[in-house]
Amino acid sequence: MSTRTADRLVRDLESICGERNVFWREEDTLVFEYDAGFDRRPPLAVAVPKNTDEIARCVRAARDAGVAVVPRGAGTGLSGGTIACGDAVVISTARLRTIHEIDAVSRVAVVDPGVPNLEVSAAARPHGLFFAPDPASQRVSTIGGNIGTNAGGPHALRYGSMVDHVLAVEMVLPDGEVAVFGGVAPDLPGYDCVPLIVGSEGTLGIVTKAWLRLLPLPEDVRTFLAEFPDVRSGARAASAIIARGIVPAAMEMLDRTTIRAVNAAFDVHLSEDAGSMLLVEVEGLREETGSATSAIVALCEDEGARGVRVAETQAERELLWKARKLGYPALARIKPNSYIHDAVVPRSKLPDVLDSVNAIADRYGYTVANMFHIGDGNLHPLLLFDLREDTIEGVMEASAEILKVAIESGGALSGEHGIGLEKNHFMFWVYGPEDLEAMQRARSAFDPDGAMNPGKIFPGGDTCAAIPTERIKRGLAEGMWI
Numbered sequence: 466m467s468t469r470t471a472d473r474l475v476r477d478l479e480s481i482c483g484e485r486n487v488f489w490r491e492e493d494t495l496v497f498e499y500d501a502g503f504d505r506r507p508p509l510a511v512a513v514p515k516n517t518d519e520i521a522r523c524v525r526a527a528r529d530a531g532v533a534v535v536p537r538g539a540g541t542g543l544s545g546g547t548i549a550c551g552d553a554v555v556i557s558t559a560r561l562r563t564i565h566e567i568d569a570v571s572r573v574a575v576v577d578p579g580v581p582n583l584e585v586s587a588a589a590r591p592h593g594l595f596f597a598p599d600p601a602s603q604r605v606s607t608i609g610g611n612i613g614t615n616a617g618g619p620h621a622l623r624y625g626s627m628v629d630h631v632l633a634v635e636m637v638l639p640d641g642e643v644a645v646f647g648g649v650a651p652d653l654p655g656y657d658c659v660p661l662i663v664g665s666e667g668t669l670g671i672v673t674k675a676w677l678r679l680l681p682l683p684e685d686v687r688t689f690l691a692e693f694p695d696v697r698s699g700a701r702a703a704s705a706i707i708a709r710g711i712v713p714a715a716m717e718m719l720d721r722t723t724i725r726a727v728n729a730a731f732d733v734h735l736s737e738d739a740g741s742m743l744l745v746e747v748e749g750l751r752e753e754t755g756s757a758t759s760a761i762v763a764l765c766e767d768e769g770a771r772g773v774r775v776a777e778t779q780a781e782r783e784l785l786w787k788a789r790k791l792g793y794p795a796l797a798r799i800k801p802n803s804y805i806h807d808a809v810v811p812r813s814k815l816p817d818v819l820d821s822v823n824a825i826a827d828r829y830g831y832t833v834a835n836m837f838h839i840g841d842g843n844l845h846p847l848l849l850f851d852l853r854e855d856t857i858e859g860v861m862e863a864s865a866e867i868l869k870v871a872i873e874s875g876g877a878l879s880g881e882h883g884i885g886l887e888k889n890h891f892m893f894w895v896y897g898p899e900d901l902e903a904m905q906r907a908r909s910a911f912d913p914d915g916a917m918n919p920g921k922i923f924p925g926g927d928t929c930a931a932i933p934t935e936r937i938k939r940g941l942a943e944g945m946w947i
């Protein structure tokens with residue numbers, strides 16, 4: 466695009482949002498080049514509008530200049546969904562942070578897209594309500610980003626992910642029109658577009674308001690931590706719990722590498738020789754959690770658990786969760802770089818898939834740590850490496866092999882992080898040309914010109930960004946490691 470057109474667009478954006486809310490100098494756009502994934506590419510400009518009207522006008526200005534638009538929340542996405550492909554303007558929702566209403570009677574929250582996930586539950590709590598989707602990034606990741614990626618979290622096992630909790634959205638469409646999809650009344654007639662929009666990774670429009678389902682706080686919560694000699698016995702216990710008809714609110718597993726890392730870094734007192742650890746949480750009526758408690762303890766012991774800790778108080782509960790929540794920072798002490806996967810596999814195949822993952826990591830010479838949502842089979846193998854010695858190409862090759870094993874076991878490419886740029890070239894592994902064509906047609910109904918977050922989800926966009934290997938190496942040499 467010509468410098469003149471780019472300059473004119475920046476002036477237009479400044480006249481809409483104010484000069485201080487538009488960034489275009491290299492040093493200002495630098496932090497918008499990347500998210501929590503590896504890919505990186507500078508946007509043409511970044512606009513930070515304050516409301517739906519300004520977002521709509523920014524989208525129209527970009528369209529008139531022939532420039533694509535990339536919606537951005539907190540930028541914690543792990544699949545490169547916010548990377549600007551081509552000449553693109555990033556539109557940030559950072560200034561749309563109002564919780565408009567907590568309707569305790571209808572159990573609905575009406576919120577802006579830039580509201581961090583955890584703030585919804587905090588606002589609902591005085592009304593005896595909570596918002597169920599709980600990505601580990603929930604302190605910072607936004608409702609707009611959670612909708613974009615159909616975010617899940619530990620409690621998705623019982624409550625489902627974002628798609629089960631979004632009742633309606635207001636969205637700025639690629640032509641700058643504003644439309645509302647869905648509604649709070651049950652059984653709306655006509656096509657339900659909300660499940661299509663949730664998980665569409667910003668390719669259909671920019672969500673500017675959301676109506677979210679709230680749930681009553683459970684009467685009782687019980688949390689257990691069981692240590693097993695190996696992953697297989699822990700996985701068998703997890704399957705036995707579900708087979709008994711108990712649907713825990715959360716069921717998480719840590720492997721030996723993660724347990725040792727957490728022990729070394731923090732005061733959590735796990736057994737150093739445990740081969741796996743299962744964290745189980747049940748919630749509901751007191752009678753329900755009471756009977757689940759004895760069943761879970763017995764099932765874990767049957768599968769060889771050496772000691773099951775049961776939290777009696779909120780403080781003890783938090784202590785048990787500490788091991789899970791501090792996993793990533795603990796692992797960062799082992800190697801400065803890591804790459805996290807997000808494949809889903811059938812629960813029955815978990816032990817075999819984990820054996821294969823470990824074998825792949827061994828063959829490539831990387832340490833692998835596994836800390837994941839075992840209840841719904843959402844694996845998060847974390848390859849740990851050091852770019853001063855390892856190559857990113859090797860990490861990507863090993864990652865492709867890991868994904869292949871997961872797919873061949875009957876699994877899916879992503880459980881919660883989305884496809885983005887990171888996995889779009891693997892979509893051919895799971896979908897034929899007709900399937901992708903059908904998805905493209907659905908997208909075209911909203912965005913016939915492909916101007917909204919181009920290069921994501923569909924194969925072909927992965928060449929738009931680069932992994933800045935040299936810059937990462939330089940950073941490490943200069944001490945850029947926690």
Ligand SMILES: Cc1cc2nc3c(=O)[nH]c(=O)nc-3n(C[C@H](O)[C@H](O)[C@H](O)COP(=O)(O)OP(=O)(O)OC[C@H]3O[C@@H](n4cnc5c(N)ncnc54)[C@H](O)[C@@H]3O)c2cc1C
Nearest residue numbers: 538539540541542546600601607609610613617667672881
């Ligand atoms: C430490 C850590 C832990 C994490 N744990 C989890 C986890 O447990 N579960 C999980 O699901 N994810 C997890 N993630 C990934 C990430 O936090 C989620 O994908 C989250 O939903 C992204 O929210 P965000 O506001 O950062 O969105 P961004 O990264 O800014 O954007 C993500 C995608 O959504 C689109 N988008 C953003 N805002 C809008 C909008 N208003 N309208 C339309 N599209 C939009 C973007 O274009 C992009 O495609 C984790 C990430 C980190 C770094």
